[in-house]
Amino acid sequence: MDMHSLVKNLSAIFSFALLLGCSDINDSWEVKGGGYLKYSIDGGKSYTIELDADDVVRPDYGRSYFQLQTRLKESSRGDQFSIVVNRPTLGANSADPTYSWMIAERSEKGYLMGDSNIVKFDQKDNDTIWTADIDLRFQDCRKGDCENQTGSLHVKGRLRYWVGVEDR
Known part of the structure; x- marks a missing residue:
């Protein structure tokens, strides 16, 4: 094989590898929708x-609430969260105490406690990007007796969610 053929073959292989590497470029959150919830419990890790x-339901013509429900897996x-805000x-x-809950370390559902459970939206760009700080207190149900527990879990964090291109 001469040098010209070798360079031509290597160039073709490199181009193919580059195309494969870029194949997921349009699979980002901005295109498909999604995001993250970053949080800490009681100021810890x-x-x-x-x-x-599909983890977020946002207000539209038939709904007046914002609901985030994470997947346990x-x-x-x-941990798993359901956080609902009516008319955001x-x-x-204020987070809705009836529909907002947390499963901590695979325990049973712990609902909101107290009156100061805040979801502070600071961005809502044409209903395509939602960002918020969360400051919530949930029942601590990790010992199995949620009804008779006295402690709470103080969850603080940041929510960021993008609406997929097809849903805009």
């Missing part, structure tokens, strides 16, 4: 749960 496009710690606006919003 930070955790991240990835959000799929996405949490390395075994920019600024501080």
Whole structure:
């Protein structure tokens, strides 16, 4: 094989590899929708749960609420959240205590406690990007007796969600 053929073959292989490497470029959150919830519990270690496009329900013509529900399998710690805000606006919003809950370390559902459970939306660009700080207190149900527990889990974090291109 001469040098010209070798360079030509290597060039073709490199181009093919480059195309394969770029094949997932349009599979990003901005195109498909999704995002993340980064949080800490009682000021401890930070955790991240990835959000799929279907993990968030946002207000539209038939709904007036924003609901985030993470998938248990996405949490390395075994946490799952359902956070609901009725009629969300920019600024501080109260989370709905009936539909907002947390499963901590694969325990049973712990619901919100107290009156100061805030989801503070700071971005809502044409309903395509939603970002918020969360400051919530949930029942601590990790010992199995959720009804008679006295402690709570203080969850603080950051939510970021993109609406997929097809859904805009």
